[in-house]
Amino acid sequence: MGKAGLPVSPLAPARFPDLPVIAGVEFASGAAGVKYQGRTDVTLIRIAPGASIAGAFTRSSTRAACVLDNQAKLTQGGDAPDGAAIIVNSGNANAFTGARGQESVDAVTAAVASATGVPASRVFSSSTGVIGEPLPHDRIVAITDDLAGALSQDGVAEAARAIMTTDTFPKGASATVAGDGGQIRITGIAKGSGMIAPDMATMLVYIFTDARISAPLLQQALSGHMDSTFNAITVDSDTSTSDALILAATGRSDAAEITSLDSGAGAGFTAALQQVMRELAHLVVRDGEGATKFVEVQVTGAETEADAQKVAMAIANSPLVKTAIAGEDANWGRIVMAVGKSGAKADRDLLTIRFGDMVLAEKGWRAPDYDEAAASAYMKNQNLLIAVDLGLGQGARTAWTCDLTHGYIDINADYRS
Amino acid sequence: MGKAGLPVSPLAPARFPDLPVIAGVEFASGAAGVKYQGRTDVTLIRIAPGASIAGAFTRSSTRAACVLDNQAKLTQGGDAPDGAAIIVNSGNANAFTGARGQESVDAVTAAVASATGVPASRVFSSSTGVIGEPLPHDRIVAITDDLAGALSQDGVAEAARAIMTTDTFPKGASATVAGDGGQIRITGIAKGSGMIAPDMATMLVYIFTDARISAPLLQQALSGHMDSTFNAITVDSDTSTSDALILAATGRSDAAEITSLDSGAGAGFTAALQQVMRELAHLVVRDGEGATKFVEVQVTGAETEADAQKVAMAIANSPLVKTAIAGEDANWGRIVMAVGKSGAKADRDLLTIRFGDMVLAEKGWRAPDYDEAAASAYMKNQNLLIAVDLGLGQGARTAWTCDLTHGYIDINADYRS
Numbered sequence: 004m005g006k007a008g009l010p011v012s013p014l015a016p017a018r019f020p021d022l023p024v025i026a027g028v029e030f031a032s033g034a035a036g037v038k039y040q041g042r043t044d045v046t047l048i049r050i051a052p053g054a055s056i057a058g059a060f061t062r063s064s065t066r067a068a069c070v071l072d073n074q075a076k077l078t079q080g081g082d083a084p085d086g087a088a089i090i091v092n093s094g095n096a097n098a099f100t101g102a103r104g105q106e107s108v109d110a111v112t113a114a115v116a117s118a119t120g121v122p123a124s125r126v127f128s129s130s131t132g133v134i135g136e137p138l139p140h141d142r143i144v145a146i147t148d149d150l151a152g153a154l155s156q157d158g159v160a161e162a163a164r165a166i167m168t169t170d171t172f173p174k175g176a177s178a179t180v181a182g183d184g185g186q187i188r189i190t191g192i193a194k195g196s197g198m199i200a201p202d203m204a205t206m207l208v209y210i211f212t213d214a215r216i217s218a219p220l221l222q223q224a225l226s227g228h229m230d231s232t233f234n235a236i237t238v239d240s241d242t243s244t245s246d247a248l249i250l251a252a253t254g255r256s257d258a259a260e261i262t263s264l265d266s267g268a269g270a271g272f273t274a275a276l277q278q279v280m281r282e283l284a285h286l287v288v289r290d291g292e293g294a295t296k297f298v299e300v301q302v303t304g305a306e307t308e309a310d311a312q313k314v315a316m317a318i319a320n321s322p323l324v325k326t327a328i329a330g331e332d333a334n335w336g337r338i339v340m341a342v343g344k345s346g347a348k349a350d351r352d353l354l355t356i357r358f359g360d361m362v363l364a365e366k367g368w369r370a371p372d373y374d375e376a377a378a379s380a381y382m383k384n385q386n387l388l389i390a391v392d393l394g395l396g397q398g399a400r401t402a403w404t405c406d407l408t409h410g411y412i413d414i415n416a417d418y419r420s
Numbered sequence: 421m422g423k424a425g426l427p428v429s430p431l432a433p434a435r436f437p438d439l440p441v442i443a444g445v446e447f448a449s450g451a452a453g454v455k456y457q458g459r460t461d462v463t464l465i466r467i468a469p470g471a472s473i474a475g476a477f478t479r480s481s482t483r484a485a486c487v488l489d490n491q492a493k494l495t496q497g498g499d500a501p502d503g504a505a506i507i508v509n510s511g512n513a514n515a516f517t518g519a520r521g522q523e524s525v526d527a528v529t530a531a532v533a534s535a536t537g538v539p540a541s542r543v544f545s546s547s548t549g550v551i552g553e554p555l556p557h558d559r560i561v562a563i564t565d566d567l568a569g570a571l572s573q574d575g576v577a578e579a580a581r582a583i584m585t586t587d588t589f590p591k592g593a594s595a596t597v598a599g600d601g602g603q604i605r606i607t608g609i610a611k612g613s614g615m616i617a618p619d620m621a622t623m624l625v626y627i628f629t630d631a632r633i634s635a636p637l638l639q640q641a642l643s644g645h646m647d648s649t650f651n652a653i654t655v656d657s658d659t660s661t662s663d664a665l666i667l668a669a670t671g672r673s674d675a676a677e678i679t680s681l682d683s684g685a686g687a688g689f690t691a692a693l694q695q696v697m698r699e700l701a702h703l704v705v706r707d708g709e710g711a712t713k714f715v716e717v718q719v720t721g722a723e724t725e726a727d728a729q730k731v732a733m734a735i736a737n738s739p740l741v742k743t744a745i746a747g748e749d750a751n752w753g754r755i756v757m758a759v760g761k762s763g764a765k766a767d768r769d770l771l772t773i774r775f776g777d778m779v780l781a782e783k784g785w786r787a788p789d790y791d792e793a794a795a796s797a798y799m800k801n802q803n804l805l806i807a808v809d810l811g812l813g814q815g816a817r818t819a820w821t822c823d824l825t826h827g828y829i830d831i832n833a834d835y836r837s
Contacts, residue, residue: 065760065768099756099768101785134753135786244760322739322824323832330833336551339516343482343661351482351516368518369552407739409829415740416747416825 009414012196014289014297014385014405015172022159022177022190025211027051027253030158031150032165035142038094038132043165045143047150048089048209049119050251055218056081056125057225059233061246068097068104069128070247072112076124081218087125089209089249090115090143093168093194096205097130097138098244107140114144118151129247131168131194131205163192166207169414170196170290176282178275182258183268187214189275193283195246196238196290206287208233208248210279213256214272224264224273225250230312232280235402237319238291250276288403293410296328298403301390304355305398310347314391315402317345325407328387333378335363342391353394358387426831429613431706431714431802431822432589439576439594439607442628444468444670447575448567449582452559455511455549460582462560464567465506465626466536467668472635473498473542474642476650478663485514485521486545487664489529493541498635504542506626506666507532507560510585510611513622514547514555515661524557531561535568546664548585548611548622580609583624586831587613587707593699595692599675600685604631606692610700612663613655613707623650625665625700630673631689641681641690642667647729649697652819654736655708667693705820710827713745715820718807721772722815727764731808732819734762742824745804750795752780759808770811775804 028050032043050056058077060070090111097104108128116123130138163173174193179186195206216224225248233248254260261269289297300318305311318324318341327334335356342349352367359381362370381387445467449460467473475494477487507528514521525545533540547555580590591610596603612623633641642665650665671677678686706714717735722728735741735758744751752773759766769784776798779787798804 061760063757063760064762064764064766065756065771099753099781099784099786101769101783103785134756135781244757322828326829326832329829332833336513336516339482339551340480340661343478343480345481347481349481352518354482364516364552366518367516368520369516407829408833409826411739412743412746412824412826412829415743416749 009169009171011171012290013295019160019163019173020175020177022175023179023188024156025188025190025213025253026255027054027213028211028251029154029156030162031153031155032158032161033146033150035092035146037092037139037142043161044093045146045150046091046162046165047115047147047154048162049121049154050083050087051253052084052086053254054083054087055216055221055252056083056087057218057222057250059225059229059248061244063244065099065244067130067245068100068108069130070245072105072108073127073247076127079124081222083125085125086121087127087251088115088119088121089127091129091166091207092143093131093166095130095132095136095138096134096245098134100135100137103137107138110140111143114147118147127249129207129245131166131207131245134244159190159192166194168194169292170194172290174283174286174290176279176286178279180271180275182214182256182272184259185257187256187258187272188212189279191279191283193287195287196292205245206233208283210248210250212252213254214252215254215256215258215260216252220261220264221250221252224276228277228280232277232284235400236284236288237316237402237404238288285403288405291405292414293408294405295408296385296387296406298328298387298389298405300402300404301388302393302401303399304392304394304396306348306396308398308400311398311400313345313347314342314393315400317341318389318391319402319404322407325404328382329406329408331379331382333358333363333375333382338389338391339364348395349393350395355392355394357390426586426588428588429707430712436577436580436590437592437594439592440596440605441573442605442607442630442670443672444471444630445628445668446571446573447579448570448572449575449578450563450567452509452563454509454556454559460578461510462563462567463508463579463582464532464564464571465579466538466571467500467504468670468672469501469503470671471500471504472633472638472669473500473504474635474639474667476642476646476665478661480661482516482661484547484662485517485525486547487662489522489525490544490664493544496541498639500542502542503538504544504668505532505536505538506544508546508583508624509560510548510583512547512549512553512555513551513662515551517552517554520554524555527557528560531564535564544666546624546662548583548624548662551661576607576609583611585611586709587611589707591700591703591707593696593703595696597688597692598685599631599673599689601676602674604629604673604675604689606696608696608700610704612704613709622662623704625650627665627667627696629669630671631669632671632673632675632677633669637678637681638667638669641693644690645694645697649694649701652817653701653705654733654819654821655705702820705822708822709831710825711822712825713802713804713823715745715804715806715822717819717821718805719810720816721809721811721813723765723813725815725817728815728817730762730764731759731810732817734758735806735808736819736821739824742821745799746823746825748796748799750775750780750792750799755806755808756781765812766810767812772809772811774807
């Protein structure tokens with residue numbers, strides 16, 4: 004069972020991975036009793052002086068106070084000459100809490116600054132849980148000194164557990180890549196199970212690397228991969244008020260500084276970063292509320308990349324497509340529907356639809372060798388590929404989603420009570 | 421039980437209404453066995469010479485052959501000096517059927533032209549049912565002469581039943597309004613239960629009036645009301661390949677010709693038309709797949725009307741809002757989330773959220789006299805009002821939706837088989 008009492012997703016990996024230690028990053032987790040009892044619910048992360056920080060945040064116009072605070076701090080640049088810290092609580096989102104929301108952020112980040120010696124302007128914070136309830140920040144402040152005293156390089160797995168809400172398993176991913184003169188390590192953790200959903204299903208992601216890289220270049224690497232990773236997944240098309248990703252580079256690797264993302268070592272680093280981001284994004288989909296199938300939607304042949312994105316997300320978000328997948332029904336007519344409603348340019352007679360390797364429809368018509376039995380058999384797989392070629396141009400995009408099941412209704416129809 | 425074996429929606433009206441006869445419009449329904457057995461599945465409608473015809477159709481880029489054919493015919497104008505006809509079948513959508521789709525449309529409309537004496541250019545057609553299967557149009561053609569021989573002014577209720585697919589009840593609405601020198605009558609029927617959904621959930625609407633009105637003015641009246649009626653409802657955010665509305669005016673009323681929609685009688689007519697359109701739209705939501713609650717979403721105070729529309733539809737389409745309603749959970753935090761993700765301009769501190777008459781949230785915070793017990797009690801109603809004021813301007817828009825329940829998953833997770 005996961006921490007919220009839900010059975011572990013059938014799409015979960017067998018175990019939490021071994022994540023490489025990142026020199027200059029320490030973790031401590033504790034139980035503040037923000038809402039949950041009998042489990043950890045606060046994580047403190049300290050990043051050593053000289054780090055670079057980058058971030059990506061929800062575009063919601065009703066963003067939580069901590070998100071607004073993080074964005075304001077990063078607008079001043081991502082350098083952390085005196086170090087940085089991140090404090091995360093689960094159980095309460097501190098969202099739509101009026102002026103009191105910022106007061107809570109100020110109280111928590113001031114306590115962390117005091118306990119760690121990091122300037123408050125470099126203390127980032129996240130809150131995830133119920134919307135609209137005042138955050139009992141005193142409970143977090145009360146354990147801040149204890150957490151600062153317990154910081155350890157080995158605490159990443161504990162941190163991945165403490166930030167969970169309706170997640171049914173902790174999520175981590177890593178990569179190690181050759182730099183110039185030494186290895187570069189990347190370790191990340193994430194929480195989220197209803198991308199991109201409110202309440203307890205917010206997506207939070209923290210990624211650490213020992214690469215030496217300037218803050219602007221780090222931000223460029225991060226921003227460049229968002230569309231192909233976290234912005235390409237969906238569970239229910241809803242958008243959290245609190246989604247946040249923070250990426251910190253400590254510069255403690257033996258490898259030389261990365262000064263370009265196009266060069267050998269820089270290109271290797273950014274590719275490895277994308278891989279870690281994508282793996283974490285996939286883990287969020289694999290923990291999608293009620294999910295029993297992991298679905299890759301590949302769109303090619305669109306007139307533009309924007310059109311490919313529209314089609315991919317229209318398919319990935321369609322309740323009718325997602326319920327058909329839940330029912331293991333090879334209902335490719337619903338793919339045609341989703342292409343049609345996407346707003347992207349499409350020509351019925353140029354459209355090709357594949358499930359796995361099977362061509363189901365082409366040239367505006369069911370494929371001549373369409374085999375209903377084979378298509379139905381394919382739908383029994385846990386991992387599915389839906390591929391659509393629009394036959395119009397070079398625009399391509401891939402999205403990831405899960406099926407829509409009774410489990411989603413169970414989890415969301417009566418979550419608060 | 422409805423025709424497809426589903427229990428009748430709890431939101432259905434007690435009975436099918438008595439609809440006024442429209443002089444110059446006749447109906448006949450029959451059983452062609454297109455797919456269903458033991459029920460009617462084809463309706464023929466004949467409209468007397470001298471009528472005006474208007475239409476509105478799905479914007480899907482993968483529109484069905486019959487929709488493309490209707491649009492092409494109406495592009496040549498809506499006058500029907502020699503009369504018009506409409507032929508509708510349920511059980512097969514004739515969508516994504518390649519060049520063969522148009523061949524089927526041609527065969528059916530030619531048979532209707534031959535049986536009724538109406539020119540083929542004024543024979544409109546609709547097909548609703550499974551996508552991607554060839555339409556066995558010979559079965560329809562085979563009963564066309566019989567249908568033409570059975571046409572009657574009193575067949576409207578039978579027609580409302582013959583066009584049903586997953587609908588659990590037939591849908592009709594009417595209005596009678598004073599014209600200059602006589603009454604003007606409007607009668608409409610509709611089918612649809614998964615606005616806006618593919619397969620058997622396509623929305624088809626046929627409205628008839630005895631008003632004397634030119635085709636361009638009739639089209640103007642119809643087009644002006646789409647955004648406040650059929651484009652303001654949603655069950656699952658999906659868009660059919662086949663949605664179609666045809667409006668015919670026979671000019672057989674004693675009332676004088678309507679020459680302006682702003683004048684007394686013209687204004688009365690267009691208001692009555694809007695009422696019939698809205699009533700039919702609401703009936704589609706009330707038959708929403710798995711629906712147990714009918715929800716009105718009122719958005720006011722938006723900077724623009726387009727922003728109000730974005731917010732209304734973001735709320736009405738949100739799976740998290742709709743599952744909370746299914747669970748009778750007054751989860752207003754999910755309304756905040758939906759406002760935030762809508763893309764419309766919003767200011768947290770100016771937002772007011774009401775459920776019925778109760779203010780739940782205002783000034784960026786839970787309302788001071790928020791009463792969880794009263795809010796929860798309100799959610800037990802079958803008809804719900806969710807009102808959001810953005811506090812920014814004069815933009816306003818209302819949308820209608822239903823809840824998202826296990827019933828929706830049951831119906832859609834294994835529909836085809």
